[in-house]
Structures are given as structure tokens and as C-alpha cells.
Amino acid sequence: MKKLLIITSTHGDERIGMEVINKLRKQEIEKYFDWLIANPRAYKKNQRFVDFDLNRAYPGDGNSVFYEKRRATEVMKIAQKYDFVIDLHEASAGINDFIVAPREKIGKKFPLNLVNMQKILLWPSPKGPLGSVLENTIELEFGMKNRKRTKVVEKATRIIERFINQITNERNKPRRGLRKNQKLFYVYGKLMKEKSLPILKDFKLIKIGKEQFFPLLVGQYQQLGIRCYKMRRVI
Numbered sequence: 001m002k003k004l005l006i007i008t009s010t011h012g013d014e015r016i017g018m019e020v021i022n023k024l025r026k027q028e029i030e031k032y033f034d035w036l037i038a039n040p041r042a043y044k045k046n047q048r049f050v051d052f053d054l055n056r057a058y059p060g061d062g063n064s065v066f067y068e069k070r071r072a073t074e075v076m077k078i079a080q081k082y083d084f085v086i087d088l089h090e091a092s093a094g095i096n097d098f099i100v101a102p103r104e105k106i107g108k109k110f111p112l113n114l115v116n117m118q119k120i121l122l123w124p125s126p127k128g129p130l131g132s133v134l135e136n137t138i139e140l141e142f143g144m145k146n147r148k149r150t151k152v153v154e155k156a157t158r159i160i161e162r163f164i165n166q167i168t169n170e171r172n173k174p175r176r177g178l179r180k181n182q183k184l185f186y187v188y189g190k191l192m193k194e195k196s197l198p199i200l201k202d203f204k205l206i207k208i209g210k211e212q213f214f215p216l217l218v219g220q221y222q223q224l225g226i227r228c229y230k231m232r233r234v235i
């Protein structure tokens, strides 16, 4: 049994997952992981989802009229057999890369210190990502704005390679806790679009009225009326 499952295209229009898999499959390392396309119907149509956002659908419902709710039960059954699950995402308006642990606390099942990324986000609400029901699962989000796609894909591939090296090397027993250079944030809310907002930048602390926060994914969800998500620093 392989230890790692890599999940791609939970959002069908986010192609980075398969681009990373295609790079990894050309290597020896292929024998150390399994992978699956979480939302094959949306992937085929190159759209975010078909009936319902899969990233809000877990644990799912095998009898639902919504394709993604049925699919969620299938993906979860597979994912829970693995020690570690990495779900790959991209953000077109994002300028940073980060780990998302979609829960209140870090959890004990995924060794975040073995992932070579500095920013870790606890993001417990809304519910429904796979990682909110399985503690072995994290998401990696890669920002694509103003960046060369090939470079971002290469970076993501290197992060996965390194993680596989770490978990397959017996001397490197997964440890708990975070590395010294890792920063932990907590996503606690969102800022809706208003007229007189100052210029916001991801991860750049800002004070609006009495509230101080770090903006996240500024402009990514404009069509939903969201200016950005709001975070506070934990560690």
C-alpha cells in the first residue's frame, strides 16, 4: 500500500494537479504515490464544478441528485485508506502559495513540517472540503497571478517530490509541529465588496476601522461579491 494519494482537479478548471502528475509520472518516484482526478466530469468540461462545489460537498451523500455529492462519498472512501492525502489547487488571482488545513486545529495526522511551504492556513469554515472530514488531508494552493505557469508547476512538483522523499526515507520519521520558518494563519471571515476600501494585498496586514487583519485571495471571488478573506496570525 502506498502512503500518499495526490488528488487533482477537485475544481475541474484547476489544471495544475494533472500538470504536476504528468511531471511526476516520468520519474522513478511514480511508484511511491497514487493519484486520482476528484471531479472528472468538471475536469472534462474545464469548469469549476457541474452541480455543486466538490470542495464543499464532503462527506457527501451517495443518494444525492447532485453529482459532486455522490462523487464526494467515492473520493472519501478511497482517500481514507492512505496515510497522507494532498489535494492540489490553483488560484488565478492569487499571488502566493500556501497550505490549507481546512479545520480549527492543525491535527496530528499530516506532518506539515515535511511540506516545504512557509504559509499554513487553518480555514475551518465553510465546511465541506475533504480535509474537514479527513485529518490525513491537506490542500496546497498555488497562486497564478503574474507568474509563469511553467515555473509554478515546477515549484509544485518539487514540493511534492521532496515530501515523497521525506516520507519514504526511514530516517526521517514524520514529526509533529511546524518548522521554524513556517507561519500559521487562521481564516476567520470575509470582507464583502464596498466602495471605499483601501488597496488590499494578500498577506499584507491592514487596519480597516478598528479591525486589523491579513487579506487573503483579494479579487479571487469578485463575482460572489467578496473582496477578500480575512486572516489573523496564530504563530
Ligand SMILES: [Zn+2]
Residues within 6 Å of the ligand: 010, 011, 014, 088, 089, 090
Ligand atoms: Zn480549487
